[in-house]
Amino acid sequence: MNGNSSENLIQKLTEELSRLLNYVEKTKSGLGYIEDTVMVGSETVPQASVQISAVTGDLESAANIIMSILEEVLAEHDRNHVLLESLSGWASGLNEKDREEGMAIISEIKQITEKTKTQMMDIFSNMSFHDLSGQKLKKVNLSLSVVQSKLHDIATTFGIKDFETKAKTASPGNFNGIVNDPMDQDVVDRLLKELGT
Amino acid sequence: MLDNNMKILVVDDFSTMRRIIKNILKEIGYVNVDEADDGSTALEKLKGGGFDFVVTDWNMPNMPGIDLLKAIRADPALKHTPVLMVTAEAAKENVVIAVQAGVNNYIVKPFTAAALKERIDLILNKLNATVA
Numbered sequence: 001m002n003g004n005s006s007e008n009l010i011q012k013l014t015e016e017l018s019r020l021l022n023y024v025e026k027t028k029s030g031l032g033y034i035e036d037t038v039m040v041g042s043e044t045v046p047q048a049s050v051q052i053s054a055v056t057g058d059l060e061s062a063a064n065i066i067m068s069i070l071e072e073v074l075a076e077h078d079r080n081h082v083l084l085e086s087l088s089g090w091a092s093g094l095n096e097k098d099r100e101e102g103m104a105i106i107s108e109i110k111q112i113t114e115k116t117k118t119q120m121m122d123i124f125s126n127m128s129f130h131d132l133s134g135q136k137l138k139k140v141n142l143s144l145s146v147v148q149s150k151l152h153d154i155a156t157t158f159g160i161k162d163f164e165t166k167a168k169t170a171s172p173g174n175f176n177g178i179v180n181d182p183m184d185q186d187v188v189d190r191l192l193k194e195l196g197t
Numbered sequence: 198m199l200d201n202n203m204k205i206l207v208v209d210d211f212s213t214m215r216r217i218i219k220n221i222l223k224e225i226g227y228v229n230v231d232e233a234d235d236g237s238t239a240l241e242k243l244k245g246g247g248f249d250f251v252v253t254d255w256n257m258p259n260m261p262g263i264d265l266l267k268a269i270r271a272d273p274a275l276k277h278t279p280v281l282m283v284t285a286e287a288a289k290e291n292v293v294i295a296v297q298a299g300v301n302n303y304i305v306k307p308f309t310a311a312a313l314k315e316r317i318d319l320i321l322n323k324l325n326a327t328v329a
Contacts, residue, residue: 128307131214
């Protein structure tokens with residue numbers, strides 16, 4: 001009777017220990033997965049943040065270039081307006097038939113000039129896309145900062161080393177292989193020359 | 198009486214946006230324009246005197262537009278300065294907050310030159326009517 005009872009107890013203990021071991025193994029593999037995830041996040045989150053900042057900067061540069069061109073064209077439009085007024089003055093001195101024909105053409109040119117000026121002002125107004133997209137990207141960057149902070153907390157809790165190092169060395173290039181550092185045309189030309197193209 | 202010679206302060210943290218507003222203001226006849234990149238810089242400039250009108254963004258570092266508006270309304274020397282809020286914050290509660298803080302008008306980005314002119318004219322006509 002006592003012998004059976006001891007065997008049963010040992011068997012139960014063995015089963016319990018086996019379950020416990022299984023649980024410990026699963027936890028260990030889970031922790032490994034968390035560590036891998038945190039390490040991946042430690043690299044990709046700051047890289048994404050850097051990329052977003054770079055996009056904002058590129059958009060600003062592009063917007064400024066377009067606006068500089070627009071400002072020059074608008075200045076030419078102002079000059080155009082003055083020239084058309086002079087032309088009107090000259091045409092008013094012509095005989096009736098020529099004056100009417102000349103004024104009709106000048107009027108048409110003025111209408112075209114006004115229309116294109118309005119359209120250019122519309123382009124100007126819509127350049128605010130940079131500001132609007134920039135504000136949205138800023139919010140995305142703030143969200144990424146929150147994720148980064150949470151990853152940092154997890155890394156601290158689980159004693160994951162190298163987290164800070166990886167986060168600090170994030171660069172805009174090599175973002176999951178999707179985006180790489182852009183190269184200047186000069187660099188591309190040099191590279192092509194080196195490659196014999 | 199405010200007119201086309203009035204001095205306007207454009208406040209926005211994005212240089213591109215300040216450039217857009219300045220060009221649109223020029224196009225609609227306002228050439229006396231200065232700029233600031235946040236509320237606190239704007240407030241310093243305003244305290245220096247000489248400004249007749251403020252066009253400000255809402256979202257800015259250091260001092261957002263809504264705080265600039267409140268500071269203007271709280272300053273006895275500046276409290277009557279017209280303020281036009283130009284912002285991407287189109288939520289109803291933002292408009293309500295701005296109106297409660299004493300904004301003269303509110304325009305949502307992106308906007309056309311005609312829309313900006315219309316708001317400025319509305320503000321000036323209202324103010325001129327009050328003065329008369």
